[in-house]
Amino acid sequence: MQPVTTIHSRTIVLATRDIDTDQIIPARYLTSTERQGFGKALFHDLRYDKNGDVIADFPLNKPEAAGCEVLVAGNNFGCGSSREHAPWAMLDYGIRAVISTEIADIFRNNALKNGLIPIVVDTDTHAWLLEHPGVEVDIDVRAAKLTITGDREVHFQIDAFARFCLVEGIDQLGFLQKQLEAIQIFEEKRSWKP
């Protein structure tokens, strides 16, 4: 995995609460057996209408959204299914961080394992970001710090281990494989066997 240390971008705002994984990527696009290519389906049914035409006023479709890597979303982003296709689609599209007041557990886990940074901020900061789409933000993963328009600094929580893996570009499977001896001992010593 490529290390992820800093992100500098303008924001796109999707103010809706409870954006679920079916909205992030509808199930009918999950039949691919690859990891790449899901960006086309990102927010598909919000980006395109029934006839497949672009919905011009959807935030991702606006000209100013081009090149933005940070999404600010309503509370409880990524709820619903465990599909890792959701962060894959976001990354494939070019979104590298998501900011909200709450991010669903499984989505957050999946995001971190793929280098998409989930950032939970306080409600005041969030409300301000929702009201000011397109502002410049800087994310420093190592310092767990979000800087808004160059001057307002907000610290966010990020699991120490996940952060270490992100900034070093280490994948977690490697860490688990180093535990194989302990796993074997655990299997042998258990009082019951599954």
Place this chain on the structure above:
Amino acid sequence: MKMRGLTLFEKVWNDHIVAGETPATPAVLYVDLHLIHEVTTPQAFALLHERGLPVRRPDLTLATMDHSTPTTPVFSFKDLAVVGESAARQIAQMEKNCKDFGIELLGFESEARGIVHVIGPELGATQPGKTIVCGDSHTSTHGAFGALAFGIGTTEVGHVLATQCLLQRKPRTLSIEVTGQLAEGVCAKDLILAIIGQIGVDGGTGHVLEFRGPAISSMGMEARMTICNMSIEAGARAGMVAPDDTTFEYLHDRPRSPKGSEWDRAVARWRELVSDPEARFDRSVSIDAQSLEPMVTFGTNPGMVVGVNSPVPADDVADPSFRKALEYMRVEPGKPLSANQVDVVFVGSCTNSRLSDLQQAADVLKGHKVAAGVRMLVVPGSVQVKKAAESIGLDRIFIEAGAEWREPGCSMCLGMNGDIVGNGQLCVSTSNRNFEGRQGIGARTILASPMTAAASAVRGRVADPRTIE
């Protein structure tokens, strides 16, 4: 020194720690049962291939195909027409991966095939005290047996395939005490919808729920599965119910449950799996079962619920997300849902496709017809459920009423296999998610119990099952 009491969750968690959690590193948690299906595994197997890794414990891995599989009745599974080339490729890939890595696949020809969360318990593979994971959020279902069961992403599926372990931070605990008993015509689905309505779709985030109290103890296993199944809809990591005699009776003599003296030893161990009286939960809430009526959703998440006879609430209309949901659903605040014409009724999914669910729907439907203009689809959760239902004539009741009786699978729950709700159509569904577009582009989903779904099929409008004679 007296030890502080432990919760059910903590007992199961502690029993599976290979390496403890530190501030710098998460715990290494051992997995006793890894369930896999065709949609969330291909990329995980690809990773193993890339790195030349074997599956560490194929014997603790169980595979089936359910999400993109067709449900149209045929004489031989060989004739099944899979919708779409890429779905067919995904299914073929699953067969190949299981063969390459030596994993048992309960495939098309298997009598044990079905929705992954229906067959695990049915086979007796789901047992108290186990850690169970699957690349599927409704893995929480298995918590009904006192297992710690939760959904994981595809990267984690790869971790478990390769090491049989997961890296996890310990979740917090939330006790949900259900007092009193459910009234006639009100069931587990209504209760869990009411709970989600009360705590919210993010009310359980970061927590493992334990459902407790008299209403839970007196429930059968299938009802408990319905409850735990939807824990994820409250954002919870998992849901659990302490195992008891009802659990043991259900598991006794299942194909994969322990036998003979092993059974006795297992039950003795399982009996310890209750929260100690002095155990402390991080949070607690309680809900009264007695006063509940059948519940239905009116919006686009499972927390937007209301009693079947109550009007759509108007209190949140200032909130744009709330208004957007109502606009999508084409329902009006202050008006009852029965004002809307129903187009489709779906009875199925890992929430409500077991024998008792089908029985409850059939009991309401018996002697009635599905209303003109309504399409009703009944999809049993597994081959075994289908057979059991047919042996007591439930299929006849459905077919005679004008419903379609299908082969098992996820079907219209997520519309991946071609079973979809048409654009703009209103569907009363026994599944678990009413998200925008979940059942098809523009599909408007109302979540309900099997009884409410059947009653709505009869009336052609959202209806209270207690009003059908």
